[in-house]
Amino acid sequence: MTDIKITIIDRQGVKHEVDAPTDMNMNLMEIVRSYELAPEGTIGICGGMAMCASCQCYVLSDHELPEMSYDEDLMLAEAYNVKENSRLGCQIFIKDELNGLEVELAPEV
Amino acid sequence: MIKTDILIIGAGPTGLFTVFEAGLLKLKCHLIDALPQAGGQCSEIYPKKPIYDIPGFPEVLAGDLVENLMKQIEPFQPGFTLGERADTIEKLEDGSFIVTTEKGTKHHAPIVAIAGGLGSFEPRKPPIPNLLDFEDKGVEYIIRDPELYRNKNVIISGGGDSALDWSIFLTDVAKSVTLIHRRNEFRGALDSVEKVQELKNIGKIELITPAEVIGLVGNNGLEEVVIKQGAAIFNRECDHFIPLFGLSPKLGPIADWGLEIEKNAIKVDNTLDYQTNIPGIYAIGDVNTYPGKLKLILCGFHEATLMCQSAYQRIFPDKRYVMKYTTVGGVEGFDGSKKEAPKAVIKSID
Numbered sequence: 001m002t003d004i005k006i007t008i009i010d011r012q013g014v015k016h017e018v019d020a021p022t023d024m025n026m027n028l029m030e031i032v033r034s035y036e037l038a039p040e041g042t043i044g045i046c047g048g049m050a051m052c053a054s055c056q057c058y059v060l061s062d063h064e065l066p067e068m069s070y071d072e073d074l075m076l077a078e079a080y081n082v083k084e085n086s087r088l089g090c091q092i093f094i095k096d097e098l099n100g101l102e103v104e105l106a107p108e109v
Numbered sequence: 110m111i112k113t114d115i116l117i118i119g120a121g122p123t124g125l126f127t128v129f130e131a132g133l134l135k136l137k138c139h140l141i142d143a144l145p146q147a148g149g150q151c152s153e154i155y156p157k158k159p160i161y162d163i164p165g166f167p168e169v170l171a172g173d174l175v176e177n178l179m180k181q182i183e184p185f186q187p188g189f190t191l192g193e194r195a196d197t198i199e200k201l202e203d204g205s206f207i208v209t210t211e212k213g214t215k216h217h218a219p220i221v222a223i224a225g226g227l228g229s230f231e232p233r234k235p236p237i238p239n240l241l242d243f244e245d246k247g248v249e250y251i252i253r254d255p256e257l258y259r260n261k262n263v264i265i266s267g268g269g270d271s272a273l274d275w276s277i278f279l280t281d282v283a284k285s286v287t288l289i290h291r292r293n294e295f296r297g298a299l300d301s302v303e304k305v306q307e308l309k310n311i312g313k314i315e316l317i318t319p320a321e322v323i324g325l326v327g328n329n330g331l332e333e334v335v336i337k338q339g340a341a342i343f344n345r346e347c348d349h350f351i352p353l354f355g356l357s358p359k360l361g362p363i364a365d366w367g368l369e370i371e372k373n374a375i376k377v378d379n380t381l382d383y384q385t386n387i388p389g390i391y392a393i394g395d396v397n398t399y400p401g402k403l404k405l406i407l408c409g410f411h412e413a414t415l416m417c418q419s420a421y422q423r424i425f426p427d428k429r430y431v432m433k434y435t436t437v438g439g440v441e442g443f444d445g446s447k448k449e450a451p452k453a454v455i456k457s458i459d
Binding site: 039040041042045046049051052054070071073074075077078080109 | 150154155158227228233235236267268269290291292294295296354355357358360372373374
């Protein structure tokens with residue numbers, strides 16, 4: 001089992017450095033939930049189908065992320081508080097290349 | 110006043126299956142749901158998505174699961190109050206409850222089962238400054254009665270299935286339909302996108318993309334919307350503006366019912382019967398929490414089953430009962446129907 005380090009700034013602006021496993025098919029939204037960095041019911045509402053944007057986050061580091069899928073792109077086209085660096089956490093899967101990733105959770109809508 | 114044995118709040122899969130388990134115990138159910146149709150998230154958010162962990166179904170579409178559940182509970186003739194949100198609860202002296210919706214519909218039952226999932230679905234509202242001033246004066250977020258739009262000029266905004274589907278539907282009802290979306294691409298079922306394209310080509314839908322509605326104009330009701338398309342800003346006359354940007358669940362008024370809440374969910378006693386801190390009120394499915402809770406449909410089904418046995422005991426404290434297998438006892442509907450296993454043929458072999 002391998003872990004990578006990810007920095008997550010929660011909706012209150014508090015910075016958390018957490019270990020994220022690369023071998024459990026987990027995504028960033030699930031990492032946030034597993035560390036309870038956002039209250040249950042306010043993140044990952046659709047369960048990770050890129051259908052609700054409740055896991056929107058801003059990517060602060062310059063990691064190369066997986067390309068945005070059509071679903072994610074169009075969901076973000078309907079979401080609020082969207083910025084240039086917005087992504088859906090549920091579509092970012094934890095992989096070795098993401099070691100050191102830094103993200104900030106978008107406000108709850 | 111609607112009277113029933115078990116009043117179920119939330120008509121998602123867990124709420125629907127409760128009707129079946131209650132029916133086996135001859136208890137009648139009535140369901141309240143804020144959405145205009147049964148099925149909860151399965152119908153509203155992902156009807157076309159497959160679910161792989163329903164026991165006995167290697168794969169089932171969420172919408173089909175709901176359809177099957179509706180068929181399964183049909184013999185037990187559940188009542189429905191749809192499109193209304195359960196707002197207040199009052200406990201009477203005899204221990205029974207009156208639940209009133211925001212529209213004033215009253216329901217009376219000895220047992221309340223909250224199967225509210227993540228809460229009631231509230232529409233996401235676009236950030237238009239004076240939007241609230243026009244609510245129900247030309248701005249609606251959910252289409253409850255399409256007749257409201259007959260011979261009217263309607264502007265829909267949004268890029269998902271509901272924006273597409275309603276635009277298609279309303280072309281037969283409204284005087285004009287305009288669809289506005291921030292992108293040129295739409296996120297919907299392929300046949301809906303193609304249908305909109307077709308209706309656009311024959312001039313039945315006007316498409317304004319990439320654009321968004323940034324303001325509303327009107328004195329006593331909505332008269333015009335302000336549209337921003339690139340650098341251009343222009344007004345367009347309309348009778349109705351329907352922003353369809355999806356729904357987001359909120360626990361809502363249930364949070365103020367005096368129930369113990371933890372992690373945006375209702376705490377229950379999972380060692381016994383999923384009852385809350387208020388005797389007679391149960392919470393089942395995604396809406397509840399207990400140590401080790403998993404928000405899975407199959408767990409909701411289990412919780413509903415145990416809850417119904419407890420509810421029976423509460424309603425009939427002096428009656429004795431043991432659980433019966435449907436294969437043995439069959440299913441006797443309140444509509445007089447009876448389903449049972451075929452009897453074995455007894456015949457000698459010469």
